[in-house]
Amino acid sequence: MAMTFHLDVVTAEQSLFSGTVEEVIAPGAMGDLGIMPRHSQLISKLRAGELQYKTEDGMASLFVSGGVLEVQPHVVTVLADTGMRAEDLDEAAAREAMKQAQDALQGKDPEDLDYEAIQSELEAAKAQIEMLHRIGKARGH
Amino acid sequence: MAGGKEILSQIKSISNTKKITKAMEMVAASKMRRAQDRMKASRPYADKMRQVIGHLAAGHLEYNHPYTQERETVKRVGYIIMSSDRGLCGGLNVNLFKQALRSIADWKKEGVEVDICVFGAKAAAAFRRYGIVAQKTHMGDAPKVADMIGTIKVMLDAYEEGRIDRLFLVENEFVNSMTQKPQVTQLIPVVASSVDSIKHHWDYLYEPESKEVIDALMQRYIESLIYQGAVENVACEMAARMVAMKSASDNAGTMIDDLKLIYNKARQAAITQEISEIVAGASAV
Structure with missing residues (x-):
């Protein structure tokens, strides 16, 4: 089984995603960030854009309008200002x-x-x- | 007969009051449900935020944000007080103010000055004499962060410029619909709930610079805490009003029953008296 880590995506209004993923691609302020398991601690501002993540079922994506991303080796937290699921766009x-x-x-x-x-x-x-x-x-x- | 008409009109006016309190109770109940939903929806964000700030406090960072640094001498402190705009919600605001005043009195005893920032018309009226530096009232039942930022910024600026050395938030905690607990929490300096003990020295990678990211994060942290407080306060207000209006309706009900009893007794006494007068009159003929 592929290595995984926990991803939480929350906005002030709701929790958008919480679960186990294999990879995250986030729209960082300085360019897209690809995050794999055991990434070293990182904290970054986000710009508006697409946040992709890979679960067992394949790739899925969310829209975030900016915010902050925190990476710990096994937990990734996205504190989005606002956001929505791709199908709600x-x-x-x-x-x-x-x-x-x-x-x-x-x-x-x-x-x-x-x-x-x-x-x-x-x-x-x-x-x-x-x-x-x-x-x-x-x-x- | 002790004024049958007067008693009747009193009953009428009390039942009108009861109708109003009953309606207010139901409105408050439905508003409370919505406020509770909002409160629940914003909780994951606040929780995650707290977690990230906890990580920040546990790490060894190259940049220490002013909000994380404890100042040695405290000369002046700030209070942010959350209250409702309207009354008729039992002892909710009064209990909160008492708690706030107690805490403020403790500081004054030590010769520390206090600056106050209030949300809600009730607090604005209650703390007028204590020197309010910023206030915001009439935010409605769904407070928005955008409406609060300006007022909060006054206090944050005061902290950054060194005019105040600590900032507290006074708000009601929503325990359940029957219980609301006033509480005073310290906002800045950030009291870190360092979950994991510091075993090794680590620091984040920052994108862009550390200062920029941490500043953005801290600002969001404070905003989320105060927003959470405001949303929770609305839920508390509605719950307290619901309970207060329910007991008011119940009291009106018992009052109406008592008055009806008095009225009926008076009516019966009048009838009895009339009959006995007629009988006496008839026998005299």
Whole structure:
């Protein structure tokens, strides 16, 4: 049997995944991180993107909008800001969110804009759409 | 007859009150259920967060966040007090305030100044004289982190700039729907529940830099604790209101029964008197 470790993915609103996995690929702030069992302790910020993990049944994925990842040799914890399961992703909603963020960036008085918040919203929406396209291809649409 | 009409109108007004308390009880019960769900949903995050912070405290890190460093002298402390916006929830807020005041009095005895930050209109009214530095009221039944951040930041900044040396959170713990326990917990410096004893020296790999990651993590940790406190406080408020309104309805019920008895007795006495008057009148003819 392949070596495994425990993965927990939680957001402030719910617990998304808790179980045994063989591998995790997380969207780290500096680039994707592949984590195998017995990885040395690591702590990293996450950007918005796809979090993939490999269980006995094969690969599965979740969307996270950013957060913090902690790796201990046998336990990996993802503290996501918000997140959702891949099947709950909605392209229309993501496009709508992206459009709103873009409008907000262009339209308003630049002084009362919260650039950081809008930028991160925009990135989250983009990442969702990218992820949907990737999954769509894999499913053969 | 001791004012049959007056008694009747009293019964009427009490039964109206009873209708209101009954309705409030049912509303509170359904809101409590929703608040409990929210509380349960956010608990895994808070638990995991605590675990990660425990790991942090157990390791030997290259960067020590100010929130993890104990300061030697304590000159001024901060309190964050969670209360409800509305009353009619029994002794919930009063018990909490008593607990907070006791804790504050202990510090004052040692000559330590206290800064207070409040959530909820009830605490804002109760602690007005004690010097509130930040407050936020009317967050509704589903508090959002975004609404609370500004107020929390005032206290965190005060800590980072050295104006306060410790920060406490005063909130109600939801034990079950009948019991809520006021408690004071220390937020900063972070009291580490170091689970495993330190056997070897290890440090994390950081991505990006250690300071950036730990800062982000600490901020989320404090936010999650306070958010959890706010959500739990709503559940407590609803539970306490449900119980208070239930006993109010019960009291109204017994009062109505008593008044009905008095009314009926008075009515019967009046009838008896009338009959005896008629009989006496008839026999006199």
